[in-house]
Amino acid sequence: MISDGQLDSVLRSALREDANRAVGSSNVTGQVRARMAHAIAKDSWPARRAKLLVIVAVATLALSVGWVAVAAETGLIRIHWAQAPLNGQGTPIGVTASSPYETTVSAAEAKLGFHVQTLDGYAAAKTPVTMPDGRTQSVVFHPPVTAINGKSGAHNTGAVALYYSVSGDRIEIVEQMDPNGSGPLDVTIKQFDQPVPGLTKAAVETLGGDQYLVFRSPSDGAIVAIEWKTPEGVIVRINCSQPLNTDAVVSLIQHLH
Amino acid sequence: MDDGEAIDALRRGNTEGMDTLVAAHQSRALRVAYQITRDTQAAEDVVADAFLAVFQRIKSLDADRPFQPWFLRIVVNRAISDTRRRSRFQRVLGLLSRATEPSDPVQVAETNEEMRRVIAALDRLPVNERAALSLRYLEDFDERSIAELLGCPIGTVKTRLHRGRNRLRQELIGNGTGADAPALSFIGGSE
Numbered sequence: 102m103i104s105d106g107q108l109d110s111v112l113r114s115a116l117r118e119d120a121n122r123a124v125g126s127s128n129v130t131g132q133v134r135a136r137m138a139h140a141i142a143k144d145s146w147p148a149r150r151a152k153l154l155v156i157v158a159v160a161t162l163a164l165s166v167g168w169v170a171v172a173a174e175t176g177l178i179r180i181h182w183a184q185a186p187l188n189g190q191g192t193p194i195g196v197t198a199s200s201p202y203e204t205t206v207s208a209a210e211a212k213l214g215f216h217v218q219t220l221d222g223y224a225a226a227k228t229p230v231t232m233p234d235g236r237t238q239s240v241v242f243h244p245p246v247t248a249i250n251g252k253s254g255a256h257n258t259g260a261v262a263l264y265y266s267v268s269g270d271r272i273e274i275v276e277q278m279d280p281n282g283s284g285p286l287d288v289t290i291k292q293f294d295q296p297v298p299g300l301t302k303a304a305v306e307t308l309g310g311d312q313y314l315v316f317r318s319p320s321d322g323a324i325v326a327i328e329w330k331t332p333e334g335v336i337v338r339i340n341c342s343q344p345l346n347t348d349a350v351v352s353l354i355q356h357l358h
Numbered sequence: 359m360d361d362g363e364a365i366d367a368l369r370r371g372n373t374e375g376m377d378t379l380v381a382a383h384q385s386r387a388l389r390v391a392y393q394i395t396r397d398t399q400a401a402e403d404v405v406a407d408a409f410l411a412v413f414q415r416i417k418s419l420d421a422d423r424p425f426q427p428w429f430l431r432i433v434v435n436r437a438i439s440d441t442r443r444r445s446r447f448q449r450v451l452g453l454l455s456r457a458t459e460p461s462d463p464v465q466v467a468e469t470n471e472e473m474r475r476v477i478a479a480l481d482r483l484p485v486n487e488r489a490a491l492s493l494r495y496l497e498d499f500d501e502r503s504i505a506e507l508l509g510c511p512i513g514t515v516k517t518r519l520h521r522g523r524n525r526l527r528q529e530l531i532g533n534g535t536g537a538d539a540p541a542l543s544f545i546g547g548s549e
Contacts, residue, residue, distance in 0.1 A: 105523075108523060108527055112495045112523075113495045116393055116476075116480075117389075120388075120496060121389070123398045124389060124402070127388050128384065129402050129406045132403075133376060133410065133413075134376075136406055136407070136409075137410060137413050235400075
C-alpha cells in the first residue's frame with residue numbers, strides 16, 4: 102500500500118524530472134518575437150493590399166516573416182517600402198471567406214483553374230504532415246475571399262496550400278492566381294519606425310538566374326520564405342517551419358512541377 | 359526590469375518588455391504546459407501563443423494585478439484546449455510510441471522505473487485531473503490558487519485532485535505495468 106506521503110513525494114519528483122527533461126532546455130523567445138512581428142504587421146496592414154494578402158496569410162505557418170503583398174510582372178519584382186508605426190494597432194482587416202478544407206490537388210486545380218505545382222516525385226518530400234496542433238494536412242483549399250471590411254467583391258479566386266515534410270522540416274507551398282493578372286509585380290513591405298526583433302529581412306534576389314522575393318532570418322540569414330510569380334500569373338510562396346539554407350530552397354523550387 | 363516595468367515598456371511599444379516577461383516566466387509556463395499537453399512541441403506553441411495573447415491584450419491588462427497568475431491562467435486554459443483539440447488517434451499514437459521507449463536498453467538503464475510508471479499513469483488521466491495535479495505537485499500551488507487558475511470552484515479542484523491521486527494510486531499498486539496497455543485505457547478514459 103502506498104501512503105499519501107509516498108505518493109505525493111513520488112508524484113512531485115516524477116513531474117519535475119519529466120518536465121525538466123522535456124522542456125528544461127526550451128526557449129520560446131524567438132517564437133514569441135516572430136509571432137509579435139507577425140501580429141504587428143498583420144494588424145496595421147493597409148486594406149488595399151488585403152485582397153492579395155489574406156489568402157496567403159490564412160494558410161501561412163507561424164513563421165518569422167515580414168508581411169508582404171505581391172502583384173507581379175514575370176521576371177520583375179519591385180519592392181515598395183511602406184512606412185508604418187510600430188505603436189498602435191492600425192486598422193484591422195475584416196475578411197469574409199468560407200473555411201478552408203482538405204481536398205486533393207486535382208480538385209483544387211478544378212476550382213482554381215490553373216496547374217498546381219507539387220513536389221510529387223521528390224523522394225525527400227513526404228506528405229501528409231502532422232501540424233503542431235496534431236492535425237494531419239496534405240492539401241488544403243482556401244475558398245475565395247468574398248468581402249473585405251464589409252465590402253463584397255471578387256477579391257481573388259481562392260488558393261491552395263500543400264504541406265510536405267522535408268528532412269523533418271514542415272514546408273508549406275501556397276499557390277494562388279494573381280488577381281492583378283499580368284500587371285506589374287508590386288511588392289509592398291512594411292518599414293517600421295522602430296526595430297522589430299526577429300523580423301525577417303526581405304529582398305529581391307537572383308537564384309539560379311531567376312528573381313525571387315526572399316525572406317531571410319535576421320539571425321543567421323537562412324531562408325524562412327520565398328515567393329515568386331510564374332509565367333502563368335500564379336503567385337507561389339514557400340514557407341519553411343525552420344529556416345533553410347539557400348541550396349535547400351533552390352532544390353525545392355527545382356523539384357516543383 | 360521587473361514585471362511592472364516590462365509591461366509599461368511593452369505598452370509604450372518597447373518590445374524589450376516582452377523579452378523580459380518571456381525570460382522571467384517561460385520556464386514555469388513551459389513545465390505546466392508540458393505536463394498538461396504531454397508534448398514538448400505543443401507546450402512551446404501554447405506558451406508562445408500565450409505570450410502573444412499578452413502582447414495583444416497588454417493595454418487592457420490591469421497593472422495592479424500580479425502578472426504571473428493572469429499569465430498562467432492563459433497558459434493552462436490554452437494547454438487544456440490544445441490537448442482536447444488534438445485528435446484521440448494522435449494521442450494514442452503518442453502513447454504507443456512512448457510505451458515502446460523502455461525497450462531501448464540504454465533508456466531502461468537510465469530511467470527510474472518508478473518515475474516512468476508515474477508518468478505513464480499520468481498520461482492516462484483526464485486532462486482536467488492532470489492539470490490540477492500538475493499545478494499542485496509541479497508548481498506547489500494551493501487548492502485556492504488552482505481554482506483561480508482553472509476558473510472553477512475550489513470543491514471541483516479538490517475532487518479532481520482526489521480522483522487523480524486515487525487513479526494514480528490504483529495504477530501504481532495495480533499491475534505496475536502502466537505503459538503496457540495505454541491505448542485501450544486511454545480510449546476508455548479520455549474526457
